[in-house]
Amino acid sequence: xxxxxxxxxxxxxxxxxxxxxxxxxxxxxxxxxxxxxxxxxxxxxxxxxxxxxxxxxxxxxxxxxxxxxxxxxxxxxxxxxxxxxxxxxxxxxxxxxxxxxxxxxxxxxxxxxxxxxxxxxxxxxxxxxxxxxxxxxxxxxxxxxxxxxxxxxxxxxxxxxxxxxxxxxxxxxxxxxxxxxxxxxxxxxxxxxxxxxxxxxxxxxxxxxxxxxxxxxxxxxxxxxxxxxxxxxxxxxxxxxxxxxxxxxxxxxxxxxxxxxxxxxxxxxxxxxxxxxxxxxxxxxxxxxxxxxxxxxxxxxxxxxxxxxxxxx
Amino acid sequence: xxxxxxxxxxxxxxxxxxxxxxxxxxxxxxxxxxxxxxxxxxxxxxxxxxxxxxxxxxxxxxxxxxxxxxxxxxxxxxxxxxxxxxxxxxxxxxxxxxxxxxxxxxxxxxxxxxxxxxxxxxxxxxxxxxxxxxxxxxxxxxxxxxxxxxxxxxxxxxxxxxxxxxxxxxxxxxxxxxxxxxxxxxxxxxxxxxxxxxxxxxxxxxxxxxxxxxxxxxxxxxxxxxxxxxxxxxxxxxxxxxxxxxxxxxxxxxxxxxxxxxxxxxxxxxx
Numbered sequence: 001x002x003x004x005x006x007x008x009x010x011x012x013x014x015x016x017x018x019x020x021x022x023x024x025x026x027x028x029x030x031x032x033x034x035x036x037x038x039x040x041x042x043x044x045x046x047x048x049x050x051x052x053x054x055x056x057x058x059x060x061x062x063x064x065x066x067x068x069x070x071x072x073x074x075x076x077x078x079x080x081x082x083x084x085x086x087x088x089x090x091x092x093x094x095x096x097x098x099x100x101x102x103x104x105x106x107x108x109x110x111x112x113x114x115x116x117x118x119x120x121x122x123x124x125x126x127x128x129x130x131x132x133x134x135x136x137x138x139x140x141x142x143x144x145x146x147x148x149x150x151x152x153x154x155x156x157x158x159x160x161x162x163x164x165x166x167x168x169x170x171x172x173x174x175x176x177x178x179x180x181x182x183x184x185x186x187x188x189x190x191x192x193x194x195x196x197x198x199x200x201x202x203x204x205x206x207x208x209x210x211x212x213x214x215x216x217x218x219x220x221x222x223x224x225x226x227x228x229x230x231x232x233x234x235x236x237x238x239x240x241x242x243x244x245x246x247x248x249x250x251x252x253x254x255x256x257x258x259x260x261x262x263x264x265x266x267x268x269x270x271x272x273x274x275x276x277x278x279x280x281x282x283x284x285x286x287x288x289x290x291x292x293x294x295x296x297x298x299x300x301x302x303x304x305x306x307x308x309x310x311x312x313x
Numbered sequence: 314x315x316x317x318x319x320x321x322x323x324x325x326x327x328x329x330x331x332x333x334x335x336x337x338x339x340x341x342x343x344x345x346x347x348x349x350x351x352x353x354x355x356x357x358x359x360x361x362x363x364x365x366x367x368x369x370x371x372x373x374x375x376x377x378x379x380x381x382x383x384x385x386x387x388x389x390x391x392x393x394x395x396x397x398x399x400x401x402x403x404x405x406x407x408x409x410x411x412x413x414x415x416x417x418x419x420x421x422x423x424x425x426x427x428x429x430x431x432x433x434x435x436x437x438x439x440x441x442x443x444x445x446x447x448x449x450x451x452x453x454x455x456x457x458x459x460x461x462x463x464x465x466x467x468x469x470x471x472x473x474x475x476x477x478x479x480x481x482x483x484x485x486x487x488x489x490x491x492x493x494x495x496x497x498x499x500x501x502x503x504x505x506x507x508x509x510x511x512x513x514x515x516x517x518x519x520x521x522x523x524x525x526x527x528x529x530x531x532x533x534x535x536x537x538x539x540x541x542x543x544x545x546x547x548x549x550x551x552x553x554x555x556x557x558x559x560x561x562x563x564x565x566x567x568x569x570x571x572x573x574x575x576x577x578x579x580x581x582x583x584x
Binding site: 036177180181183184186187188190191193194195196197238241242243244246247 | 382384386387403406407410411412413417418419422423424425428429432435436438441443460469470488
């Protein structure tokens with residue numbers, strides 16, 4: 001009985017939990033700085049423009065292999081960020097409005113493109129893009145706990161797991177290497193430039209890191225979770241501490257617990273209430289993340305702060 | 314002084330950067346900065362000599378802060394040349410400390426006082442490295458110089474305006490520079506902070522450092538500074554207080570917005 005439970009867990013739950021956790025952390029890490037720069041919405045923008053990027057990548061390459069899709073989505077993210085900057089400067093509108101215009105337009109263009117082009121027989125659907133399909137990422141090769149040490153069996157893990165692990169390593173490396181530059185240019189861009197930090201390059205690198213995280217996570221878990229994970233864990237963490245390093249650590253903890261608890265609640269929660277059906281894991285992870293934020297707003301030690309916002313320049 | 318040194322400078326400018334003969338902390342020629350199509354600073358020449366303390370004075374929106382930002386390349390220059398100790402900024406960053414306006418940053422940022430001061434050690438810590446206990450000790454020394462050592466672990470949003478300004482000054486001290494450019498360091502601070510900042514700046518000058526402040530309070534210019542630059546988009550005057558900060562230059566800069574009696578009071582307060 002115990003062994004059966006173990007095999008079932010390994011086959012059905014281990015990979016989704018790990019993938020959800022890696023995706024949540026990969027988004028939450030750059031999300032901390034996006035939030036402090038009041039650019040949290042950029043995650044939303046990036047995850048929406050991934051759709052036209054993927055469609056264009058498919059039309060160009062004719063395959064739905066993962067890497068061309070990711071390159072297409074990342075390319076679309078860069079184009080979107082460029083367009084947002086352009087509209088901000090030429091149109092002299094506030095950043096939120098520029099992001100709103102760009103990502104809705106590009107997302108709609110992606111839907112039209114998908115409809116018009118001959119993608120019949122290929123599985124790209126909008127629902128999948130939004131909700132992801134965490135539950136389908138299963139590990140057939142697991143036969144018992146010993147599979148965790150069996151290289152052959154491990155190779156059968158869903159490829160999303162390895163991609164996200166690589167992406168997370170890249171993001172952790174970037175943030176560790178340029179921690180000072182990120183912190184100083186986020187807090188005081190004028191001072192940062194005066195000491196020789198290339199603030200434009202740092203800001204762009206941060207957005208690229210966020211785009212990489214969004215695209216890798218999007219592929220595995222859909223865009224709802226991406227949007228939630230960029231904003232909720234960092235915002236929750238901000239209410240727990242007044243130190244940047246600790247905020248980032250708290251955000252990792254919140255991302256991890258939301259991913260695990262969300263998956264478990266989605267799978268078993270409805271049973272506890274007498275319903276035989278599971279609910280979407282991605283949706284439940286995002287919901288748990290929102291509940292964490294709500295609790296921190298009510299109970300977080302740093303929820304009442306006196307600091308004033310910067311004056312408009 | 315101005316005519317002679319200017320001729321010398323122009324001839325210097327042609328070929329003399331490498332000779333090392335020019336050690337003027339900050340020299341600006343023809344600086345022009347525009348926001349959109351409206352120039353904020355137009356063709357300003359200025360020279361800030363070593364071990365001097367200069368107030369940049371002018372009405373609101375006259376381009377005082379923009380002059381500093383343009384000199385530092387924080388806002389793009391339309392035209393003009395800027396030399397720090399005879400070199401472009403990127404060769405001289407170690408010698409230049411900049412204190413932006415206090416209101417230009419978000420004080421809700423998750424950082425403690427000590428974290429902000431250690432930002433001043435950025436160049437010293439170096440790429441891909443983290444600050445160590447040696448840097449922390451240096452930052453604590455700088456906090457002590459502005460009387461803020463007891464606040465090292467306080468979140469910056471919990472400080473008063475004057476305390477925040479002192480933290481910014483401590484960060485500049487941590488840079489251990491030769492030239493200090495400060496944007497409105499006395500704006501919205503309490504009397505004790507104003508006194509503390511003035512004595513730190515005068516100490517810097519006494520140690521041979523050069524100080525340039527954007528300054529809005531005309532009544533304290535003569536008490537705090539030995540030089541002045543009056544600006545209203547164009548430079549109106551520049552030089553020692555006695556020459557540059559007169560009723561004529563003030564009248565020209567403020568365009569009749571100051572009454573003669575106000576100006577008379579300012580001059581009374583001097584010397």
